[in-house]
Amino acid sequence: MSEVAYRIDALQYANWSEEIFEQMRSGGVDAVHVTIAYHENFRETVANMERWNSYFERFPHLVFQGFSGDDVRLARDTNRTAIFYGFQNPSPIEDDIRLVEILHTLGARFMQLTYNNQSLLATGCYEAEDTGVTRMGREVIEEMNRVGLVVDMSHSAERSTLQAIEISARPIVVTHANPGFWHPALRNKSNAILQGLGETGGMLGFSMYPHHLRAGSDCSLADFCRMIADCAEIMGVDHIGLGSDLCQNQPDSVVEWMRVGRWTKKIDYGEGSASNAGFPPMPEWFGDNRDFGNVEQGLLEVGFDANDTAKIMGNNWLRFFDENFGPHD
């Protein structure tokens, strides 16, 4: 195969450090979509960008901020990792549609319309009822389409997700989840969503977060890769990639922030439970960024050829970045 095979991870949220950036280099990871907001408001999100700017200043030989697909190529050419920003909740735009453009200018490339709860835009997967996309949600999708901020429905409820696929004039994504037919977790996705993403040029990134895996932390690489093969049958091999959901070295206080934010005074265990409140251990074949080679090998072993393996490992995401991170043509 003469084409370059890129490695792109469409979702990580680690306790960032020089060590992790070096692991990205060891794993040959050209680009990572990093979460920079769970429940942060605009100003808090900007503070997280300030922290990333300090990483870029301190470790310019390892990481730099990515804005476009070409930055993934630049990363490969210069042996570095391009970091793309995204939000797991629309909290950074607060109630202000015009913050969509401001945040895109600052580098935001993905925004979930909801985390687990109802947002101003749509319904999260933990709500009992799902209204679908709200009045403001329709306006914000149109604005995201205009500037090139990608709609991500990873944590959204079924109806909201199907409506977002329909309403959005540009393809949307689920950066990190797995098919529900394989493991029926609340966060995993129905065949209707998988088909909708595939038919509209969208993307699904496969999660390696144990709560999304059949058998959890004990999930085998072969089982994971067979699931990807089954999913490719439904969606097409051009619409799938990786979104590991790697939450490396995070203290349990962080998973509490992710789940509880400021919306309740109680504890909500989200996908965990009182007896399993923290981050579960990752599967042994994917402990950190150095292990992307394992996944590549697993894909080859379940029968993907080199070209399709390269698509899943990163080339599909690169095509998607090229087409969706800027204004409409």
Add this chain to the structure above:
Amino acid sequence: MSEVAYRIDALQYANWSEEIFEQMRSGGVDAVHVTIAYHENFRETVANMERWNSYFERFPHLVFQGFSGDDVRLARDTNRTAIFYGFQNPSPIEDDIRLVEILHTLGARFMQLTYNNQSLLATGCYEAEDTGVTRMGREVIEEMNRVGLVVDMSHSAERSTLQAIEISARPIVVTHANPGFWHPALRNKSNAILQGLGETGGMLGFSMYPHHLRAGSDCSLADFCRMIADCAEIMGVDHIGLGSDLCQNQPDSVVEWMRVGRWTKKIDYGEGSASNAGFPPMPEWFGDNRDFGNVEQGLLEVGFDANDTAKIMGNNWLRFFDENFGPHD
């Protein structure tokens, strides 16, 4: 009747001035619930409180901030008007449940769970679908119950309102709306809501805003007061009062802020239309705060006795203030 007859208006949003405060005195208005936030976030709401503090400093002989029912009695005793704060949207608490207590300490006494759109807490009456009260909504209602911040569903959708009545451990209110059986505007309320409010110790404040009136600006005082009599049959005469929705001297830019906030880049006309975008003229019998005597006279003329008239003019609201503005006993 030996009991004092108070006059309380449960909703005004005027372009405040010394002239309007003097009109409150001319009309014998003992207390007004004033809107201090439509779409304002926490800091912007505090800025509006700062502005009110400047009014209280400049016009201490006319107005002062009210915190409890006793402040209404103080207002009567000192010939002034007590001003109580409220929000027409939960935007002042942003996504932070602990701002409920902070804002109550600052004097907030009513908070609508939604304005016209979906909020983090519930669904507004202009959304196509109504999820009811959200996960965060249930938590926030519990916290509002704890501190004594009253749930107001004036602009909320049907199902959300019925759920709020059911979920809230303390009575809730609709500060400003009319029954839908009389004028089927989107903002007016179903018999189910009226009955629910009456049965749970809640309150309805009758609106004199033309979009909520049968025949709009041409609505007669007699028709308005007959509607109140019909409503008393459904809810009981102890659960009704006034909530005029007086928006005096506001420029049309303010109605645009109320309707559009920051949620769309387009214009939304709300209850108006492109050809009738601004504030409609008030009915001739209620132009400003000097006209509360007309309403009192109208109530007597449709057959309410002096005691029931006093209840509707303010004594019901005073009882409600006494019971609901502080922590649970």
